[in-house]
Amino acid sequence: MKALRLLVPAFATLLLLFVIPQFLLLSRTGDASVWWRLIDPLYATIFGRTVAMALGTTLVTLLVGFPVAWALVRAVPERWRGSFLLLVTLPLWTSVLVKLYAWVFLLRSGGLLSQFMSLFGSDSPSLLYTTTAVALGQLYIELPYMILPIYASLERIDGSLIDAAQDLGASPWTTLGRVVIPIASPGIVAGSVLVFVPSLGSVLVPDLLGGAKTAWVGTLITSQFGQARDPAFGSAMAFTLSVLTLGTFLVFARFLRKAQL
């Protein structure tokens, strides 16, 4: 009984901020015809592209974030760790909008990047408003959300476990695979969820760095409520995205449970 009572705030939050909005979305979709329009291969492509970008972002932030978190825990002396962690979180202190405009200045033709490249005599076209720019921006925005949970889980690994693994015959790589990664898996899964889910619905990055040239799920939904003036279709798409997100979340949760056994 007591346990149930403790769950009330969590459930209330979930109801208020997730379940009710979903029903509001559903109620705005109007008749069933909007759902048929979703099957259009055009939208399937956009969904596919968005999922691929979100997966890619998750994978790359994981590949970059894990070594960074590992270095923070193992290579940085304890008294410096707080300052280094601050550096990782520093980008979170600024508005996403400001950070993305900084990237615009960095990537546009005549910007810092192309100036730097021209030093080597390479005539590089502007990266701005390309898929590469979107990917770079996405990685930049999401990286801290991958590093922090992995850092938290790595930090709790007792150094003696790593000593023990090596003492029992595990090479450094075997130690990583058999001891460190399994124990850090809750952090890895948490970081992956924190990166993957927002990446699916990302709007600002494709808008500002992609120049709205290529359609992504996030930008598409936004435009339905704006220029396209088709809130019913926008609601249907938003609802589909939510279901998709929930689905991947459940898959992640299953991974997590398996990893903890």
Next chain:
Amino acid sequence: MTLEPPLRPARGSLSVERVSRKRGEVQVLGDVSLEVVPGEFVTLLGPSGCGKTTLLRLIAGLDAVDAGRIVISGNDMTMIPAHLRPVHTVFQSYALFPHLSVFENVAFGLRIRNRPEEEVRSRVARVLAAVHLGGLDSRAPSEISGGQGQRVALARALVLEPDILLLDEPLAALDAQLRSAMRLELVELQRSLGITFILVTHDLEEAIECSSRIAVMRAGQIAQYAAPREIFEHPGSVYVARLVGMENILEGRVVARTETTARVDLGFIEVDLQEAPTGDSIHVGVHGEHIRLSRLGGPLEGTVTEVRYLGEATRCRVRIGAATLVANVSPREVVRAGDLVSLDIEAASWVGLRP
């Protein structure tokens, strides 16, 4: 003509040769040498910070030496990383893998070596039985007691049949009763397996009960390396004497000296030492157990100033002129503060101590 086969180096021998190790600016170990014969149970004894755990980690290969050599079973292992050394460790914290069951913890080393499943099962089962841990296979480390965790750590290292087993204060976290039971089990296990054990501890009783030899460590050096009886009865220095609980350590003036022996004047008595350290003024010690008190008159008389009952013995402080001696007498003897007693100390009980 036949060729003599090369002499096979003894498995389980250890030779630490002039090893040094610094941590930052601090010399944790300075020029330490230690020889261990196969099948020995050697204890590194000393207070925290004396370098005993560091020495163990250097033998395991978990830290690198700054200078010197480490030879295990006849092979120079100085540059060999930990995971390739035939040496395994029982860590003070046990360091059990939290994501693996008891069985998988013990099987860890065998799995890494890609042993066939059948062999893994039989070897793990055998070693778990040897440490009396049957039936806990599927438990998680968080679901077993400290004493059981200790046995898992032991089994995990022993299953790999190391040349040398290193134990870093393995009993420190156990309660007193369990500790003395485990101590006995460790000794029995070591005898039956014949594996060389090297134990780190700050517990004198543990060192004396378990070891074939004790290396007493002090500030990154080995102060004395000898059998437990020798360490206890003939501590070489004031430091070792204090460590083994020698109650009476006095300073006296040398009044006569041959090449090895010396006669020392302690004020109330003159003592003849068979082996005396150099110097005009030297330290002399005697265990409280070696002083007998009686009511008969004798050459050495004193007044009892304090009596404390300790269970196994009664500790009496006796004042003789300006000096005070501590005598541990049988608790059955009735001694009261204020009693006039005579002290009987065998001449051979006095030990000369280096400063």
